[in-house]
Amino acid sequence: MTETTGTWLTQEAYDRLQAEYDDLVNVGRAAIAKEIDERRQEGDLKENGGYHAARDEQAKMEARIEELRRKLANAHVGEVQFDGTIAAGTVVTASVMGREMRFLVGSREIAEGTDLDVFSAQSPLGAALIGLKAGETTSYQAPNGKEIAVEVISAEPFGG
Template sequence: MSRRPLTVRGAQMLKEELARLKTRERPKIVRAIAEARAHGDLKENAEYHAAREQQSLLEGRIAELEEKLANAQIIDVRSLSADGKVVFGVTVVLAEESSGDEMTYQIVGEDEADIKHGKVSIHSPIARALIGKEEGEIVEVRAPAGNRSYEIVEVRYE
């Protein structure tokens, strides 16, 4: 299995979710199953079957999170010395060439990508175009919506 890049914050979020599922959600479902068992006949007990389904989904998510964390390559961008280059984990301020509109993105792992919060996956077209470039460079991004040109205004290691 290959290592998957994660920012320090992304790894922390996965660890927090895993802890919550194990310490709060799992016991809640175990109680629901026990309560449903107490109602009698399990063959026609919808509460029991629903609780077991929830348990199955929860255990699947726990296994998924444990696998992601076990195979994570946690990268602390603040400890990198990339001399102004765009690398995994940096925050990049871009200006669209045609309109001058500025946008800010952080390049993150697949599991933490959230475009609404300005976090783009390392595998996205814009991140692939930016990696290795420096402040002041013009970048051509080939995206499904068409080609766009951006100037890299600022690269922040935060």
Template structure:
């Protein structure tokens, strides 16, 4: 579970441990494995037409990006429970909205970073248009956000409750 307030990311101990373990694996054994793949592919000869070499280099780039993301996330993380935001939309909350005030056309989702996406519930990032539009709003308030086509849409906040995982 993640909750972000300003530049602090709140993580449960379990989430922190999971992300820290992933970072340690990517920084150690995974780096060694990818270096070995690159070296083996390099020995095959001409690098211009060596698909294995290019695939390994691309995999290495993606892995290094993830290492930087995790390092930055964990650098600013605080372990524990974020301050209570009862009735206010914030990361880590399950939000139910009605589109254009139509209480028959609703959506319930978790407002959280992509690391916490689950098959149990739709997850929207606080940086997404909808997530940014509802973040900080209270139950009963209207929120606006920009659609991909540039038009504005509005939703009404019907319910906000902490995610129980």
């Protein structure tokens, strides 16, 4: 895996997303189809708020199914091989514009249940840090065009 392609996931996070995907595909779709059918039978669809709400819920669910399908198809599952270099799956403590921050470079899904902020390896900050080690400095361009200075204080593998 290159550090900026795919999504690195722990086995636990992968299993959790796979279970959510399976539930949505096998149970959720049938339940929402039944709900839509029941609302359709209530009469005039133009003024049937329950029908439109069920259709909106179906669209949200289908979007989540597609998001999960893509993440799971492009997932790189396993433990991080940590050599001190920042990569996806690394917890970083850094001074960003003089303010100390502690965050995970990786995926929101693996940090679920922790208090860590998450920056993807594709984000401006994450991309700037990939390949660096503690003590090194870099900068990145914020969306507003401002150049942001970053000093890596420490880096450690994500432990869950």
